[in-house]
Amino acid sequence: xxxxxxxxxxxxxxxxxxxxxxxxxxxxxxxxxxxxxxxxxxxxxxxxxxxxxxxxxxxxxxxxxxxxxxxxxxxxxxxxxxxxxxxxxxxxxxxxxxxxxxxxxxxxxxxxxxxxxxxxxxxxxxxxxxxxxxxxxxxxxxxxxxxxxxxxxxxxxxxxxxxxxxxxxxxxxxxxxxxxxxxxxxxxxxxxxxxxxxxxxxxxxxxxxxxxxxxxxxxxxxxxxxxxxxxxxxxxxxxxxxxxxxxxxxxxxxxxxxxxxxxxxxxxxxxxxxxxxxxxxxxxxxxxxxxxxxxxxxxxxxxxxxxxxxxxxxxxxxxxxxxxxxxxxxxxx
Numbered sequence: 278x279x280x281x282x283x284x285x286x287x288x289x290x291x292x293x294x295x296x297x298x299x300x301x302x303x304x305x306x307x308x309x310x311x312x313x314x315x316x317x318x319x320x321x322x323x324x325x326x327x328x329x330x331x332x333x334x335x336x337x338x339x340x341x342x343x344x345x346x347x348x349x350x351x352x353x354x355x356x357x358x359x360x361x362x363x364x365x366x367x368x369x370x371x372x373x374x375x376x377x378x379x380x381x382x383x384x385x386x387x388x389x390x391x392x393x394x395x396x397x398x399x400x401x402x403x404x405x406x407x408x409x410x411x412x413x414x415x416x417x418x419x420x421x422x423x424x425x426x427x428x429x430x431x432x433x434x435x436x437x438x439x440x441x442x443x444x445x446x447x448x449x450x451x452x453x454x455x456x457x458x459x460x461x462x463x464x465x466x467x468x469x470x471x472x473x474x475x476x477x478x479x480x481x482x483x484x485x486x487x488x489x490x491x492x493x494x495x496x497x498x499x500x501x502x503x504x505x506x507x508x509x510x511x512x513x514x515x516x517x518x519x520x521x522x523x524x525x526x527x528x529x530x531x532x533x534x535x536x537x538x539x540x541x542x543x544x545x546x547x548x549x550x551x552x553x554x555x556x557x558x559x560x561x562x563x564x565x566x567x568x569x570x571x572x573x574x575x576x577x578x579x580x581x582x583x584x585x586x587x588x589x590x591x592x593x594x595x596x597x598x599x600x601x602x603x604x605x606x607x608x609x610x
Contacts, residue, residue, distance in 0.1 A: 279326050279349055280341030281305040281314045284363060284555075287548060288340055291559050293318040297567065304329050305341070330356055336566040337361070338559075340390075343368055343434055347376040354383040359566035361559070363390040364444065364579055368436055370587050370605065377576045377607060388562050388572055389579035391448045393508075395557035398521035402512060403453045411514030414454060417494040418511040419446040420522075422502035424545060426469070432476035438465065439482060439589040443498040447486075448574075448582040449510060450496070456488040457581070462598045463589035469501055484589045504528035505543025506550055580606065 278289045281303055292298050304323040305311035315322035323329050326349060329337070337353040339346055339362040347367040353360040366389065367373040380387050393399050406414060421442055427435070435441040451457065465479030473480045480501060486494040505528030510521040528543035544550045564570045584606060588599040 278303040278320075278338050278340070279305075279329060280339065280363075281307070281311045282340070282342075283548070285340035286314055287552075287555060288338055288559060289314055289320065290318055291556050292338070292563075293320055295560065295563055297563050302329055302332060302334055326352075330358075334358065336562075338562070339363060343436070347372050350376050350387070351379040351383075354380040354385040354387065357383070357385055359386040359388075359562075361388045361390065361562040365436060365440060365583065366576065366579060368434070370583060373580060373583055374605065374607060377580060380576060381607075386565065386572060387576050388565055389574045389576060390558060391445065391452075391574050391579065391582070392551050392554040392558045393445055393449050394452055394574055395554040395561065396521075396551060397553070399449055399453060399510065402510060402519055402521050405519055406453055406512060406514075407455060410517060411512060411519060412516030414490075414492050414512060414514045416511075416513040417450060417454065417492060418509075418513075419450065419494065419496040420507055420509045421446055421496075421498045422507040422528075423500050423547075424502055424504075424506045424528075426472070426480070426500040429470070429472035429476075432472055432478050435476075435478070437478045437590055438480070438498055438500065439463065439484070439586040439593070440583065442500075443482060443484065443496055443589065444582050444586040446496045446498070446510070447585040448578070450486065450488075450494055451578075451581060451585075453510070453512070454488065454492065456490050456492060458486045458494075458585045458588075458601055459489050460487050460598055460600045461485065461585065461588045461592050463592040464596075465593045473500075479593070482589070482593065484592070486585070502528070504530070505540065506546050507544070508547075508550060577607065 301320040303311050303320050312322045336359040339349050463484035465482040467473045467479045469480035481499040484496045508522050512519045530539040561573050584604045592599040
């Protein structure tokens with residue numbers, strides 16, 4: 278386990294109690310933090326990632342700082358180790374392409390962390406759409422709203438709101454509908470904290486995506502939603518509609534006299550909202566590394582979501598529609 282920050286600590290705790298994990302090694306650039314975690318969960322702390330690779334581990338999970346992902350990913354691949362890597366693969370598209378080409382050349386298994394693929398609601402939505410129970414799908418709406426912004430120091434390292442946050446919605450649009458995005462038009466607002474402007478980022482964004490069958494998708498994201506953490510997907514077809522993420526903890530208040538009551542305990546953040554999905558995702562990786570199941574999210578899937586996010590960012594900056602064909606992939610422009 279490389280990286281023992283917030284998500285790395287969560288992953289380490291899950292792995293430490295997994296029936297098929299016989300031993301766990303953790304490491305972090307903050308060696309003291311890794312030592313504390315190791316003592317708490319009965320793991321072994323390694324002084325650095327060098328020792329992790331030298332000690333003969335069977336698989337690697339990468340949850341370190343974003344800028345380190347690509348190098349560690351390539352190192353694990355060249356060592357012949359199955360690797361799980363939190364998204365993003367790299368801080369930019371060229372770095373992502375270089376890393377994926379190196380992994381492809383090494384021929385080693387790579388699973389990328391898009392945890393929503395393991396959420397019960399999204400899984401049901403995928404099955405419902407694929408079974409045709411909504412009829413011809415014509416409209417999809419996605420919402421991702423953080424309760425409060427991340428630390429200001431994180432923003433310049435995040436890749437921006439589209440690549441860091443809205444990319445999850447893009448992955449779900451592709452995964453649930455089975456369709457590809459062909460063009461995008463996006464806009465953003467930096468009316469919030471000055472830290473967003475200083476990082477050349479936006480606090481709130483919206484994108485219109487057109488799928489290859491003509492289905493229209495609207496996606497919105499914001500870093501500040503005082504009501505709570507809100508992640509939803511609405512799918513509208515000719516026969517029916519379906520909503521993911523609508524329950525008694527969804528932080529919305531109805532203006533209708535007979536509307537549902539407001540949530541008394543709204544979701545606070547992604548780790549709380551998607552905790553079961555994160556656990557299922559790591560269980561899938563362990564079984565995938567053991568050869569017991571197929572890869573639920575390989576590098577190409579992550580790349581395609583990133584290409585859409587990249588197109589959105591380009592659209593925002595250039596104030597124009599952007600076709601996906603303009604954004605390079607593994608097979609060229």
